[in-house]
Amino acid sequence: MLLFADPMLTAHSIFALGDARRPQDMAMLSPILGRWGLLLEFDEAQQSGERLVELREGAVPVNLAGRFRTVQKAGKETVRCSLEAAALMADCRVGSGRVLALADAALLEDSHDPQDAEQRRAILQKLLRRVSRPI
Structure with missing residues (x-):
């Protein structure tokens, strides 16, 4: 899984506050991450x-990014995470799968510059290839 857990979404939305189609401004994933x-x-x-x-x-664009910290977890499931890029990304083995979690979603924001948009697409493709490889 490739997860974008942005603690403070900065992208403009065409949908009004309260509209179910509007992305949440803050990530509410604490129980899953925990x-x-x-x-x-x-x-x-x-x-x-x-x-x-x-x-x-x-190079990944970020804006008001978060960072991950590893914590002691409860439960029997074995999860191993390594942190990269000043803890912007966590690479975790979860059961027989893999999770790459980024603490920002600016990579997914609309870029009006075609060259920048292509660079963002290329990085996203590389991240998707990485998450599909076994750890």
Whole structure:
């Protein structure tokens, strides 16, 4: 699974507040992340505005990104997570599967620059290939 857990969505939405089609402004995934031994944190002091963070797959745009922290989890399920790119991404083995979780969704935002849009598409394809490979 490729999961985008954005703690503070910055993309413009054409849908009004309260409209079920509007993306949630904040990720509410704490119980799921906790089951995997992850905690999503948000630094309120960070500057807004898009910046690039380097992953193995290339430079990923982020804006008001979160970060993951590993925590002790309850339960018998074995989950192993490694954190990358200053904890922007968690790569987890969950059962016989894999989860790549990014703490920002700016990569999915609409880019009006065709070259930038193509770069975002290429990074997304690389992330999808990575998540489909066994750990």
